[in-house]
Amino acid sequence: MEHRDENKEGIGGMINPRRYGIERVAYLLMRLSGLGLLAYFIGHIYETSLILKGEVGWSEFLELTQTTEGHVLLAIVIAMCVFHTVNGIRVMLGEGGVGVGKPARPDYPYIPASQNVKHKIGIYSAIVLAAIAMLYGLGVMFGE
Amino acid sequence: MAQVSSIAEEQASTPLSPSKSVTLRIARFNPEHDSERKFMEFTIPYKKWTTVLDIILEVKKYFDHSVAVRYSCRQATCGSCGMKINGKPMLACFTKITELDSDVITVEPMNNFPIIRDLAVRFERLFESHHKIKPYLIRDDSEITSNEKEFLQSPKEVEQYIQFANCIKCGLCNSACPTMATDSSFVGPQALAQAYRYVADSRDKGKNSRLKIIDESHGIWRCHFAGSCSQVCPKGVDPAMGIQLLRGYLLGFRS
Numbered sequence: 393m394e395h396r397d398e399n400k401e402g403i404g405g406m407i408n409p410r411r412y413g414i415e416r417v418a419y420l421l422m423r424l425s426g427l428g429l430l431a432y433f434i435g436h437i438y439e440t441s442l443i444l445k446g447e448v449g450w451s452e453f454l455e456l457t458q459t460t461e462g463h464v465l466l467a468i469v470i471a472m473c474v475f476h477t478v479n480g481i482r483v484m485l486g487e488g489g490v491g492v493g494k495p496a497r498p499d500y501p502y503i504p505a506s507q508n509v510k511h512k513i514g515i516y517s518a519i520v521l522a523a524i525a526m527l528y529g530l531g532v533m534f535g536e
Numbered sequence: 537m538a539q540v541s542s543i544a545e546e547q548a549s550t551p552l553s554p555s556k557s558v559t560l561r562i563a564r565f566n567p568e569h570d571s572e573r574k575f576m577e578f579t580i581p582y583k584k585w586t587t588v589l590d591i592i593l594e595v596k597k598y599f600d601h602s603v604a605v606r607y608s609c610r611q612a613t614c615g616s617c618g619m620k621i622n623g624k625p626m627l628a629c630f631t632k633i634t635e636l637d638s639d640v641i642t643v644e645p646m647n648n649f650p651i652i653r654d655l656a657v658r659f660e661r662l663f664e665s666h667h668k669i670k671p672y673l674i675r676d677d678s679e680i681t682s683n684e685k686e687f688l689q690s691p692k693e694v695e696q697y698i699q700f701a702n703c704i705k706c707g708l709c710n711s712a713c714p715t716m717a718t719d720s721s722f723v724g725p726q727a728l729a730q731a732y733r734y735v736a737d738s739r740d741k742g743k744n745s746r747l748k749i750i751d752e753s754h755g756i757w758r759c760h761f762a763g764s765c766s767q768v769c770p771k772g773v774d775p776a777m778g779i780q781l782l783r784g785y786l787l788g789f790r791s
């Protein structure tokens with residue numbers, strides 16, 4: 393079959409958060425936090441597996457989290473975790489058809505009912521809660 | 537008659553020399569012999585009601601007739617003139633210069649569609665996906681053989697799908713979709729919204745066969761509810777709503 397360039401927007405277009413409102417920002421943050429949490433999960437499994445090398449290996453690795461970089465990293469993990477959970481609940485409800493509006497005869501200027509204020513509040517809440525949790529985490533870790 | 541002539545006079549008295557100009561940048565690319573996209577710039581005068589399609593046609597008329605652009609109805613009905621205008625997919629005939637709030641207007645072919653030339657793109661994939669979801673009523677009897685003569689519906693039943701029947705197959709939704717940006721096999725928001733349109737039609741009996749078609753790895757599960765499709769749809773179809781309602785059937789939230 394003849395190869396044809398589909399002129400796809402590619403990853404650059406997929407992750408561009410500037411054109412389609414807060415919903416597309418949430419889409420990007422959801423993807424990034426998902427990947428971040430996956431990386432953390434893999435690191436976490438590796439870290440816990442160090443117990444097989446005895447207490448010394450385990451403690452050595454844990455000390456990394458006691459550094460400034462370690463604290464910042466953990467604070468980012470907290471933010472990713474909270475955002476992914478809260479926004480995930482919003483997306484799951486939406487994807488089940490909850491809160492996406494009801495079909496109706498459309499009228500100009502055609503404001504899409506699925507992009508409604510409930511979902512926007514859900515997104516902003518996820519961002520604010522993630523920020524609060526991160527600041528709290530930073531306070532606890534650096535306040536020790 | 538007097539009224540007609542006064543309207544004619546009023547039109548004739550509209551100032552012919554417009555006060556404002558806009559810079560139009562048109563992407564030029566022929567995949568048959570060009571290696572990269574180039575932009576041509578034109579300065580075009582415009583009025584309050586001038587559309588992006590108007591100024592492109594102005595370029596074709598007075599500067600360069602070889603610019604390739606597809607259009608027909610000029611009233612957001614045929615779905616031909618979709619293109620990227622200042623970075624976002626829009627209908628050129630339905631977008632006024634004044635609403636863009638910019639002195640420079642860049643027009644490019646829609647993304648996620650192969651380019652034929654300049655602003656004209658191929659629609660085969662969109663039509664194939666549309667066809668795949670069986671965009672017609674599925675039932676054993678027909679209005680001709682049935683005793684009822686026609687399949688009656690209440691206004692409430694019509695409301696369930698009429699919004700989705702507004703689709704003009706312009707492809708703007710497929711161009712804005714983040715999944716379409718990377719997945720060459722995704723069925724796309726246009727076809728999924730049409731699947732909902734028929735599933736929600738009380739006259740249709742093909743729900744199960746349609747749900748089966750979209751319940752696959754490059755089908756409905758690739759939608760992540762980013763909602764960009766609904767934001768660019770010029771006809772108020774709201775594909776994102778249709779897709780999530782459709783998914784409700786598959787997840788057992790709807791029957």
Ligand code: SF4
Nearest residue numbers: 703704706707709769
């Ligand atoms: S759903 Fe809207 S944007 Fe998509 S093809 Fe139909 S009319 Fe165009």
Ligand code: FES
Nearest residue numbers: 608610615617629
């Ligand atoms: S020319 Fe028909 S939709 Fe624009």
